[in-house]
Amino acid sequence: MYNQKSKDLLVKKLESEDFNRTTCSFYKYVNIVDPLTFRDKVYEEFDSLEILGRIYIAKEGVNAQISVPEKNWGIFLKLISNIKLFNDVDIKTAINDGISFYKLVVKVKKEIVAYNIPKSKFNMDIVGEHLNTKQFNEAIENSNTTVIDMRNIYESEVGQFISAEIPLVEKSKDLLPEVRRMLKGREHHQVLLYCTGGIRCEKASSFLINEGIKNVKQLQGGIIQYAHDVKKEGLESKFIGKNFVFDARLGERVTEDIISTCHLCGETSDCHKDCKNDACHILFIQCSICDEKLNGCCSIECKKIASLPIAEQIKYRKNQKFVDKRRYFKSTKL
Ligand SMILES: [Zn+2]
Numbered sequence: 001m002y003n004q005k006s007k008d009l010l011v012k013k014l015e016s017e018d019f020n021r022t023t024c025s026f027y028k029y030v031n032i033v034d035p036l037t038f039r040d041k042v043y044e045e046f047d048s049l050e051i052l053g054r055i056y057i058a059k060e061g062v063n064a065q066i067s068v069p070e071k072n073w074g075i076f077l078k079l080i081s082n083i084k085l086f087n088d089v090d091i092k093t094a095i096n097d098g099i100s101f102y103k104l105v106v107k108v109k110k111e112i113v114a115y116n117i118p119k120s121k122f123n124m125d126i127v128g129e130h131l132n133t134k135q136f137n138e139a140i141e142n143s144n145t146t147v148i149d150m151r152n153i154y155e156s157e158v159g160q161f162i163s164a165e166i167p168l169v170e171k172s173k174d175l176l177p178e179v180r181r182m183l184k185g186r187e188h189h190q191v192l193l194y195c196t197g198g199i200r201c202e203k204a205s206s207f208l209i210n211e212g213i214k215n216v217k218q219l220q221g222g223i224i225q226y227a228h229d230v231k232k233e234g235l236e237s238k239f240i241g242k243n244f245v246f247d248a249r250l251g252e253r254v255t256e257d258i259i260s261t262c263h264l265c266g267e268t269s270d271c272h273k274d275c276k277n278d279a280c281h282i283l284f285i286q287c288s289i290c291d292e293k294l295n296g297c298c299s300i301e302c303k304k305i306a307s308l309p310i311a312e313q314i315k316y317r318k319n320q321k322f323v324d325k326r327r328y329f330k331s332t333k334l
């Protein structure tokens, strides 16, 4: 955890850069015997190329969301192709620019997708068939088809496929049991899964196949790739709204539709905000009028605290119980 002051410094440093950056992401399920050593190697190499972002490494693979200086893009691609574990990895670039990351974090995790299901429940050699954008658009129209959004509620709230069903869970460990429950009686259906970049569907599709659901398919490269293809090939977008992304931009617009409302006043809005009170940092949707009224905070209490001197604010930060984090879910309409 770092305080607002150091974040401000990092932002200033970023803004003074005289080169552009490209935001991109990649993942790979691959057996990594020694994640700690691999972590150090990745950190050292990426840091030397001034790459920023968040990378998770686990025994089951790697998941990376990063921002690469354009001047180093060629060297970055070469570096990736030279790292054996990254062999054939598919690098997806973002559709919208803007500051995405402020620093480089490379962490060792237990899993790259924290579904918390035992190894006996999936086999990464058997995953759902990958559909490209065109194929996914066609498949969605078939009868006896169930489309499931494999992301969190706060992600689907601002953007989703038109006919998608949204699992109502708060924690990713509850997601797969809930999806299994939703498919009860529909085991013969064509099941179409999608997520942000594809990583969550890989594992989820393997789990569902293991559960006896035979016709499981997944969107290749996720919404990120879908949005690219729709734009490039002039296809109809069956995804409406925004694609939520896990960086400072908090979303990439796919279509002009705004499907959600401000959590405070109910006005149409799909702007996610991270409450400016450091003791809170709740993720919520806020319209520009409420943003102005509350200085980017989620409530009057938070606005008051955020306007105090830093030393006073720290007292609140120590009291983690200050905010009920579940408030987000109480206020969402889904
Ligand atoms: Zn509002």
Ligand SMILES: [Zn+2]
Pocket: 275, 276, 277, 280, 281, 282, 297, 298, 299, 302, 323
């Ligand atoms: Zn707040």
